[in-house]
Amino acid sequence: MRSFELSPLKNKEIPSKIQELLTDDLLNYVIIKDGHIIKRELSENFSKIYIDSYENALPDKINVFLDTEFCNDYQDDAYEYNVENVNSGLLIHIPRNIRLEEVIHIFYIQENIDLVSNTRILLEENSELRYFEYLYNETSGSINFVSNSIVKENAHLSYSGISKFNEKSVINITRNNYVFRYGSSKYNIAEVNDGLTDSKTNIYLQEEYATATTKTVAITSKAQEASFTQLIEHNASDTEGFIENYGVSNDESALIFEGVGKINKNMKRSIARQSNKGIVLGNNARLDANPLLLIDEYDVEASHGASIGKIDEEQLYYLMSRGLTLRQSERLIISGFLSPVLRVLSTDTLKANFIQSVENKTQ
Amino acid sequence: MSTLIINNLYAEVEEKEILKGINLEIKGGETHAIMGPNGTGKSTLASVIMGHPKYKITKGEILLDGKNVLKMTVDERSRAGLFLGMQHPSEVPGVTNSDFIKTAVNARLEDGKSVSLFKFIRQLDHAVTDLKMDEDLPHRYLNEGFSGGEKKRNEILQMKMLNPKIAILDEIDSGLDVDALKIVGENVTKMKNDDLGLLLITHYQRLLDYIKADKVHVMMKGKIVKSGGLEIIKRIDTEGYDWIKKELGIEDARVIEEEEQKRFMLGSCATKDALGL
Numbered sequence: 001m002r003s004f005e006l007s008p009l010k011n012k013e014i015p016s017k018i019q020e021l022l023t024d025d026l027l028n029y030v031i032i033k034d035g036h037i038i039k040r041e042l043s044e045n046f047s048k049i050y051i052d053s054y055e056n057a058l059p060d061k062i063n064v065f066l067d068t069e070f071c072n073d074y075q076d077d078a079y080e081y082n083v084e085n086v087n088s089g090l091l092i093h094i095p096r097n098i099r100l101e102e103v104i105h106i107f108y109i110q111e112n113i114d115l116v117s118n119t120r121i122l123l124e125e126n127s128e129l130r131y132f133e134y135l136y137n138e139t140s141g142s143i144n145f146v147s148n149s150i151v152k153e154n155a156h157l158s159y160s161g162i163s164k165f166n167e168k169s170v171i172n173i174t175r176n177n178y179v180f181r182y183g184s185s186k187y188n189i190a191e192v193n194d195g196l197t198d199s200k201t202n203i204y205l206q207e208e209y210a211t212a213t214t215k216t217v218a219i220t221s222k223a224q225e226a227s228f229t230q231l232i233e234h235n236a237s238d239t240e241g242f243i244e245n246y247g248v249s250n251d252e253s254a255l256i257f258e259g260v261g262k263i264n265k266n267m268k269r270s271i272a273r274q275s276n277k278g279i280v281l282g283n284n285a286r287l288d289a290n291p292l293l294l295i296d297e298y299d300v301e302a303s304h305g306a307s308i309g310k311i312d313e314e315q316l317y318y319l320m321s322r323g324l325t326l327r328q329s330e331r332l333i334i335s336g337f338l339s340p341v342l343r344v345l346s347t348d349t350l351k352a353n354f355i356q357s358v359e360n361k362t363q
Numbered sequence: 364m365s366t367l368i369i370n371n372l373y374a375e376v377e378e379k380e381i382l383k384g385i386n387l388e389i390k391g392g393e394t395h396a397i398m399g400p401n402g403t404g405k406s407t408l409a410s411v412i413m414g415h416p417k418y419k420i421t422k423g424e425i426l427l428d429g430k431n432v433l434k435m436t437v438d439e440r441s442r443a444g445l446f447l448g449m450q451h452p453s454e455v456p457g458v459t460n461s462d463f464i465k466t467a468v469n470a471r472l473e474d475g476k477s478v479s480l481f482k483f484i485r486q487l488d489h490a491v492t493d494l495k496m497d498e499d500l501p502h503r504y505l506n507e508g509f510s511g512g513e514k515k516r517n518e519i520l521q522m523k524m525l526n527p528k529i530a531i532l533d534e535i536d537s538g539l540d541v542d543a544l545k546i547v548g549e550n551v552t553k554m555k556n557d558d559l560g561l562l563l564i565t566h567y568q569r570l571l572d573y574i575k576a577d578k579v580h581v582m583m584k585g586k587i588v589k590s591g592g593l594e595i596i597k598r599i600d601t602e603g604y605d606w607i608k609k610e611l612g613i614e615d616a617r618v619i620e621e622e623e624q625k626r627f628m629l630g631s632c633a634t635k636d637a638l639g640l
Contacts, residue, residue, distance in 0.1 A: 313416065318453040321413050322467040322521060323441035332466060336457025336504070 007087065007113050009036045015138055018107055023349045029105040034113050035088030045100060049129075050093040057091050074202070078172045081116070082146045088117040089146075092129070094155070099128035103158075103346050108145070110137035110165075119147040123155035123183075132346065133161040140168030148176045151183040153207075160188040160344045162354060167222070169195035177203045179210035181236075187214040190341040192357040197226035205232065205239035205270075213242040217341040220253035220285070221361040229258040234270045243274035246338055249285035250362055257289040261302060268299040278308035279337060281362060334362055364391035364558055365428050365444060365528035367412075372423035374411045381407045381618050383585035384423070389529060394561040396571055398596070399582035400604050402617035405564045406450055408582070409533040413447040414440050427529065442471055444528030448518035448535050454506040460517070461487060461501035464524050471525070490523045493553075495546050511538030519550055531562040536570040548573020568600045581607055583616035 014022075014031060022029065028046060031039040037053050090106065108117060115137075123129055135145060143165055151157045157177070165171050171193055177185050187201055203212040212232055220226045232241030241261055249255040261272030276289035291304035311333055319329035335342070335355060345351045367389045374382040381404045389395055397405050411418050412425060414437040425432040427443055435443060455463070464487065469477045491500055494516045506514050515535050522530055532551070536544055551574050555561065563574060571579075571593075579596055581589040581604070589595065589607055598606065608616060 312453070315453045315455050317415055317437060318449070319455070319463070319467075320437040321441055321447055321449075322463070322525065323438050323470040324466055325438050325470070326436075328466060328470065329438075332458050332463065333455060336455055339457035 007034065009034055009038070010112050012038045014039065015109060015111075015136070017138070018109065018134075018136060021107075021134070021347075021349055021353060023347055026105060026347050026349070028102050029107065030090070031107040031109065032088065032090060033109040034111050034115065035117070042104070043102060045102060046104065048098050049095065049100065050091065051104070052091055054086075054089055054091065074174075074176055076174065076200075078144055078198070079146060079174050082118055082144045082174070085116045085144075086118045087113060088115055090119045092119070092121045092131070094121075094123045094127040094129050096124040097126045098124075099126075100130065101128075103130040103132050105132045105134065105346070107134045107136065110141050110143055110169075111139065114142040114144075116144045117146065121147065121149035121157070123149070123151045123157055125153045126155060127152075128156045130158040131160070133159075135161065135163040135165060135173075137165050137169060140166070143169055143171045143173075145171075145173045146176070147174075149178070149185070151177065151179045151185050151210075153180050154182040155180075156183065157185045158188075158344075159185065160341070162190045162345075162350075162357075163193055163197075163199070164357060165193045165195050165197075167194040167224075169193070171195050171197040171199070173197070173199040175201045177201070177212065179203065179205050179207075179212055181207035182209045183207075184210070185212040185214075187212070187216075188341050188344045189214075189216050190338070190354060191216065191218040191226070191228065192354070192361060193226065194221065194224060194361075196224065197228075199227070200229045200231070202231045203233070203241065205234050205236055205241060207236045208238045210236065211240040213244070215244040215246070215340050216257075217246045217338045218255060218257075219248045219250070219338075219358060219361045220255040221250040221282075222253060223251070224253040226253070227256040227258065229260070230274075231260040231262065232272065234261075234263040234267045234272065237266065237268045237270060239267065240271040241273070244340065245274075245276040245278075245289065246340060247276075247278040247287055247289070248334060248337070248358075248362060249278070249280055249282060249287040251282040252284035253282065254286040255288070257287075258292070259290070259304070260292045260294060261304065262294040263297050263300050263302070265296040267297055270297070270300045272300065272302045274304045276304075276306040276308070277337070278306075279311055279334065280308065281311070281334075330362075331359065334358065365560060366390050366426075367432075367445075367529045367560060368424075368426045369412070370424045370426070372408075372411070372425065373421045374407065374418045375421055376407070376418050380421070381418075381585050382411065383618070385585075385587060387580070387587065389560040389562055391528065391560045392555075392557040393578065394555065394563065394574065394576045395578045395580065396563045396565065396576035396596070397580045397582055397587070398565060398568075398599060400616050401566070402619040403582045404585040404618050405582050406533050407585075407619070409447055409531045409562075409564055412440075412531060413437060413445060438470070441467075441525075441527075446522055446525060446527030446530040448515075448522060448530065448532040450533045450537065452506050452514050452518055454504075454509075456504050456507050458505045459502055460505050463505050464501075464521060467521070468524060486524065490520050493523070493550055494520055496520065512540065512543040515539055516543065516547060519547055523550070523554065528558060529560040529562070531564065533564045534566070535563070536565055536567060544569065545573060568596045571596055583607065583611065584613065585618040
């Protein structure tokens with residue numbers, strides 16, 4: 001990766017919408033705005049790990065992150081642009097045998113520059129991290145967000161996030177994840193952007209017994225177009241990958257899910273499963289799900305499925321027969337539908353914030 | 364005390380007439396049972412009273428305490444005091460039982476008011492214990508993965524929590540084993556009071572061993588063809604429905620024909636599509 005210059009920060013103010021989320025029960029967070037860390041509240045336990053922006057990273061640390069052959073191999077236009085023009089990002093390094101039960105919350109805020117963010121997370125052997133990210137902006141902008149994570153032997157990563165960029169944004173998100181022997185990754189991402197979105201989650205199971213689950217919840221509204229691709233590639237035998245997509249498309253928006261389970265030759269006894277569920281809410285909305293299984297080996301288990309439709313009439317009737325209004329019933333069904341991500345949010349304020357975003361987009 | 368009056372009710376589904384002039388009056392404190400063979404329109408009647416969107420009313424009226432029920436939406440009917448324990452309750456993944464019931468209880472209160480959480484949980488706990496259901500039930504998703512018996516008990520649980528004026532239980536006994544039937548029967552019997560009007564829909568007299576009915580109606584061909592007391596149940600129990608058919612001079616009591624076998628078409632696999640195979 002090229003060295004880069006940070007544009008100076010205009011002010012250190014935290015946007016009020018983010019400030020609202022910083023309740024007393026939200027522990028352990030870092031706020032990074034236009035590439036600069038503006039607030040850092042971490043408990044004693046986090047002193048065991050390394051977390052900093054590129055700006056402050058020590059040279060020997062930077063090398064730990066830059067010498068990761070996999071991340072540099074990934075080929076994609078947006079990704080290459082990111083590597084060339086990076087102006088923000090974090091380095092998170094969890095040393096061997098360190099298991100952090102507390103969730104670390106990272107708020108990435110875009111304000112005055114086009115954001116080109118590249119975060120690298122490295123979990124050494126037998127370590128554990130629970131990571132949550134909140135991507136946010138208020139003005140217009142172009143967003144190119146990349147996160148690369150490496151989960152080494154018997155390490156466990158829980159990666160959750162909410163992405164909430166506004167209508168005038170053009171958003172490109174790539175999350176790459178490499179999992180080694182006995183390692184596991186769990187991705188739970190809620191995409192409630194209002195802007196044009198292209199989001200990819202790529203998980204590579206590099207060694208035997210690696211497992212990964214990726215769940216994406218996405219809601220599109222108005223004239224928005226958004227595409228969400230999730231890939232799990234099995235590069236070793238005895239690996240397991242699960243892809244789940246939950247989508248709601250409202251108004252005249254278009255939402256596309258691409259799920260790819262790829263098992264390469266000789267990767268025996270691997271399991272690739274995926275399910276796609278969608279509710280088409282708007283009369284002129286579209287929701288496409290393309291579940292793919294690309295399998296070059298016989299001795300595997302694989303399944304895929306997609307069910308897309310309007311809100312179930314029988315469910316509505318059932319809830320209404322207990323006195324819930326049509327609107328209340330729809331809200332309950334949609335929030336239930338999106339619950340896989342709701343469950344992983346750590347504070348009630350964050351949950352309420354997510355539900356509010358959902359309601360704004362499903363009106 | 365509430366009164367539900369059904370006058371000369373005709374209803375159809377997909378242009379097929381199913382109800383052909385139903386007359387029925389249920390007062391608070393009374394328990395009515397509607398019996399009859401399969402396909403005679405019993406469940407249709409229940410769905411029509413609750414307002415299922417599939418059915419079209421072509422004639423007649425339904426009045427609850429003088430108010431026109433047919434003009435109300437489904438949720439308005441519920442809030443007015445009608446309750447239908449369904450034969451096949453929907454599963455709603457992601458919505459917990461307790462969230463759902465709480466929303467339903469709150470929907471009955473004035474705007475902006477809500478039930479005290481403590482009181483609600485205590486009440487729900489009691490109901491769960493009474494019905495001998497799993498303690499984790501409130502946290503499970505609504506009917507998802509419930510056994511047939513659990514679903515039926517869950518309907519009774521909701522009835523307990525919502526306290527309706529007129530409750531219709533549509534084949535609440537189907538899919539229940541004897542123990543579960545006993546529990547359901549006892550709980551419904553315990554709920555009986557001078558304000559609650561009950562309408563039980565069933566094939567079997569078995570349910571009526573546990574919930575005593577005051578009036579029994581037999582439905583055939585979309586009509587109530589016989590009304591009376593418990594003596595009808597006894598006769599159906601020993602002789603079946605043939606004597607009634609004979610009295611009426613009909614052979615087939617059904618009004619709903621077995622659904623034509625649906626034709627399935629196998630869609631092409633999305634992978635093949637995407638790869639252009």
